[in-house]
Amino acid sequence: xxxxxxxxxxxxxxxxxxxxxxxxxxxxxxxxxxxYLRIGQWDNKELIMIPLIGHITTIDTAxxxxxxxCQPLAIVQxxxxxxxxxxxxxxxxxxxxxxxxxELWLATDPDSEGDNIAYEAYxxxxxxxxxxxxATKRIWNSSLTKQEILRAFRNLIPWELYLxxxxxxxxxxxxxxxxxGTRQVTGTARKVIKQRGVVLSVGxxxxxxxxxxxxxxxxxxxxxxxLKFNILADLLSDNRKEVLVTVKHDKSPFKEExxxxxxxxEIGKAKTGTITKFKTWKTKIPPPRxxxxxxxxxxxxxxxxxxxxxxxxxxxxxxxxxxxxYPRTENRHFKDNFPHDEILTKLExxxxxxxxxxxxTNTSQVRSNGKKQGAEDHDPVHPTGExxxxxxxxTKMHLKAWDYVSRHYIGMFLPDLIQTRGSVxxxxxxxxxxxxxxxxxxxxxTQVITWKKPKETKKFVFTEDQIAQVDKIRxxxxxxxxxxxWNDSTLIRQLEKLRIGTKSSRPxxxxxxxxxxxxVRCGKTFYESTTRGHTIIQxxxxxxxxxxxxxxxRMVEAMxxxxxxxxxxxxxxxxxxxxxxxxLHEKLLSxxxxxxxxxxxxxxxRSEQKIARGKRTTVxxxxxxxxxxxxxxxxxxxxxxxxxxxxxxxYPECKxxxxxxxxxxxxxxxxxxxxxxVGPCPECNGTLFLKRIKDYRFVGCSKYPTCxxxxxxxxRGRLTLLRKEECPMCQRQMVSHVSRNEKTGESEKKxxxxxxxxxxxx
DNA sequence: GCAAGGTC
Numbered sequence: 030x031x032x033x034x035x036x037x038x039x040x041x042x043x044x045x046x047x048x049x050x051x052x053x054x055x056x057x058x059x060x061x062x063x064x065y066l067r068i069g070q071w072d073n074k075e076l077i078m079i080p081l082i083g084h085i086t087t088i089d090t091a092x093x094x095x096x097x098x099c100q101p102l103a104i105v106q107x108x109x110x111x112x113x114x115x116x117x118x119x120x121x122x123x124x125x126x127x128x129x130x131x132e133l134w135l136a137t138d139p140d141s142e143g144d145n146i147a148y149e150a151y152x153x154x155x156x157x158x159x160x161x162x163x164a165t166k167r168i169w170n171s172s173l174t175k176q177e178i179l180r181a182f183r184n185l186i187p188w189e190l191y192l193x194x195x196x197x198x199x200x201x202x203x204x205x206x207x208x209x210g211t212r213q214v215t216g217t218a219r220k221v222i223k224q225r226g227v228v229l230s231v232g233x234x235x236x237x238x239x240x241x242x243x244x245x246x247x248x249x250x251x252x253x254x255x256l257k258f259n260i261l262a263d264l265l266s267d268n269r270k271e272v273l274v275t276v277k278h279d280k281s282p283f284k285e286e287x288x289x290x291x292x293x294x295e296i297g298k299a300k301t302g303t304i305t306k307f308k309t310w311k312t313k314i315p316p317p318r319x320x321x322x323x324x325x326x327x328x329x330x331x332x333x334x335x336x337x338x339x340x341x342x343x344x345x346x347x348x349x350x351x352x353x354x355y356p357r358t359e360n361r362h363f364k365d366n367f368p369h370d371e372i373l374t375k376l377e378x379x380x381x382x383x384x385x386x387x388x389x390t391n392t393s394q395v396r397s398n399g400k401k402q403g404a405e406d407h408d409p410v411h412p413t414g415e416x417x418x419x420x421x422x423x424t425k426m427h428l429k430a431w432d433y434v435s436r437h438y439i440g441m442f443l444p445d446l447i448q449t450r451g452s453v454x455x456x457x458x459x460x461x462x463x464x465x466x467x468x469x470x471x472x473x474x475t476q477v478i479t480w481k482k483p484k485e486t487k488k489f490v491f492t493e494d495q496i497a498q499v500d501k502i503r504x505x506x507x508x509x510x511x512x513x514x515w516n517d518s519t520l521i522r523q524l525e526k527l528r529i530g531t532k533s534s535r536p537x538x539x540x541x542x543x544x545x546x547x548x549v550r551c552g553k554t555f556y557e558s559t560t561r562g563h564t565i566i567q568x569x570x571x572x573x574x575x576x577x578x579x580x581x582x583r584m585v586e587a588m589x590x591x592x593x594x595x596x597x598x599x600x601x602x603x604x605x606x607x608x609x610x611x612x613l614h615e616k617l618l619s620x621x622x623x624x625x626x627x628x629x630x631x632x633x634x635r636s637e638q639k640i641a642r643g644k645r646t647t648v649x650x651x652x653x654x655x656x657x658x659x660x661x662x663x664x665x666x667x668x669x670x671x672x673x674x675x676x677x678x679x680y681p682e683c684k685x686x687x688x689x690x691x692x693x694x695x696x697x698x699x700x701x702x703x704x705x706x707v708g709p710c711p712e713c714n715g716t717l718f719l720k721r722i723k724d725y726r727f728v729g730c731s732k733y734p735t736c737x738x739x740x741x742x743x744x745r746g747r748l749t750l751l752r753k754e755e756c757p758m759c760q761r762q763m764v765s766h767v768s769r770n771e772k773t774g775e776s777e778k779k780x781x782x783x784x785x786x787x788x789x790x791x
Numbered sequence: 792g793c794a795a796g797g798t799c
Contacts, residue, residue: 083799084798089793096792142796203794204795206794211794233794534795
């Protein structure tokens with residue numbers, strides 16, 4: 030009789046691939062809903078393959094250590110507190126089959142988590158059939174290609190427990206910290222927060238993530254906007270008719286206005302400068318590297334303005350329906366023999382891509398391959414070549430996500446982006462100025478990866494030692510900006526960089542923090558910490574600084590390494606970290622009064638917000654509505670974003686709203702005033718108001734970007750809204766524009782309507 | 792009810 034082997038896999042899709050590779054004839058046997066054994070002959074053996082669905086066990090507290098049944102710290106102090114729950118479906122099938130086989134092959138993913146999953150299956154198998162202990166092997170395949178599967182199944186490696194035990198240790202420590210910490214903090218919170226079922230959670234990964242957000246808010250709160258200055262000079266053509274380029278002083282930005290004035294005094298009237306250097310060159314920029322999960326999520330969250338979790342769901346649906354590859358991968362490297370040409374040929378079925386695919390000369394490999402990352406691992410995220418169409422499952426959003434994945438993939442085969450660039454250095458009365466330009470010669474891959482099209486700037490030509498004509502030397506001022514708030518895209522990139530969480534868990538971490546009310550989304554994309562989130566970090570920074578920085582994860586990782594390399598035993602790991610945690614939890618106990626006091630403040634703020642929500646108003650102001658000039662501006666609360674804004678007291682007759690802004694002395698006022706407001710937007714319910722971005726001035730809609738109505742105004746000259754004059758054509762405010770005539774030097778005044786450009790006189 | 796990590 031041929032020997033029988035039990036093969037354990039980590040997931041159904043993987044077992045299917047392996048079975049299809051090894052077996053010429055095979056049979057299946059259903060053992061649970063949508064789960065099948067695969068049985069077949071290979072290498073004179075009968076292989077029985079069982080697909081798992083990730084871990085078989087979960088860690089829980091024993092009954093007598095449930096909520097409110099013991100002190101939270103008892104979970105850590107008592108070695109019987111944590112127990113393993115085993116999934117009965119897998120327990121049953123593994124036990125049953127283990128009894129009838131001669132060998133056990135563990136074919137879970139080739140990484141430490143995979144070893145731990147294999148260990149769970151192994152413990153069940155040897156308890157059903159102890160003789161398997163001597164007949165267990167591990168399969169370590171670096172990918173799921175036919176060749177690699179065959180290689181791995183012919184080169185079985187010895188089964189060792191160390192890596193699995195290291196992960197088991199990590200799982201136990203995570204449970205201690207999470208369970209004991211969460212219960213202690215939640216217990217304290219419930220003395221103050223009388224909401225039903227409120228839970229404040231604590232964990233090894235969520236606290237460092239929360240700290241990132243809290244720290245950024247702290248930086249922004251402390252940030253002092255400072256005025257800085259650039260000195261600019263316009264270089265003219267020889268006939269002085271046209272500005273060729275605006276050059277910037279090399280020492281810009283200046284901090285001191287005094288210094289700027291001094292320089293302007295010295296050189297302000299200069300009419301010429303000497304070109305000291307002028308060069309041009311060509312730059313080739315190769316296509317971007319392949320996407321791993323983080324890259325794909327970062328792009329989709331940014332472009333589609335959705336959460337990381339939502340982006341992950343889009344990718345999962347596309348994967349499950351066969352349109353893209355497995356979306357959870359750390360890898361940015363396509364292997365050499367990857368069948369790119371098959372996929373590219375299939376993509377020709379989509380007419381939008383056909384002209385782009387014709388630009389490809391070599392379909393055998395991508396032009397900028399990334400690094401191989403992750404021990405398993407799946408290929409980078411790519412389309413399968415199947416073309417999706419809109420139906421019940423595939424929505425417009427799925428199609429958009431698929432288009433990004435496909436375009437990024439196709440772009441990786443296209444020629445380089447070629448730019449011509451130039452730079453000039455010019456000395457005006459010994460003061461150094463310079464400027465650069467870049468223009469596209471060949472769009473290359475940006476024809477497909479359109480979201481990465483570079484900015485074009487105006488080209489200029491000079492010769493060295495040429496005397497350049499200078500028009501006006503002037504200064505511009507700007508205010509420094511605080512560091513930006515985190516969004517899904519920047520946050521998951523930072524988490525990957527700091528090695529916090531995993532490719533699969535990162536989007537969920539952000540969701541969890543939001544569900545716990547530690548952070549809120551403000552606007553559409555940005556995250557901000559709540560008072561509650563702030564409080565948690567404040568207390569834990571005192572109690573256990575290492576837990577709120579990636580330090581604790583590093584410590585756990587170091588211990589795991591010691592166990593995996595046999596320098597420490599599993600028991601040593603547990604006892605070391607148990608002792609460590611007990612000490613810190615005791616410190617937490619001493620901080621509970623402080624935590625309670627801080628949460629009280631959180632409650633005060635929350636109850637204020639509740640009142641605000643109930644009445645839908647807060648303090649009425651004396652500010653006249655800038656749009657209708659009849660109602661008063663009233664501060665209101667956007668319930669969705671928790672952000673305050675101003676609206677007109679005559680709502681719904683007057684639909685004026687404006688975001689709130691903080692003045693220097695800390696007052697909250699509407700971001701628009703009567704000075705800026707032009708009138709109702711002709712396209713939507715918004716308000717048109719004067720906007721200034723850099724040196725551009727225009728009239729824009731308050732509902733931007735939803736409504737993109739805008740009218741540009743002259744770049745120079747003084748603009749004043751004329752409150753008392755109304756346009757006879759469209760009944761909006763007129764504008765007076767005072768500018769200097771370039772030729773005569775006299776000032777000219779024009780009065781016109783910004784919307785219909787009517788002069789008002791005719 | 793709670794963590795973090797697999798997978799669906």
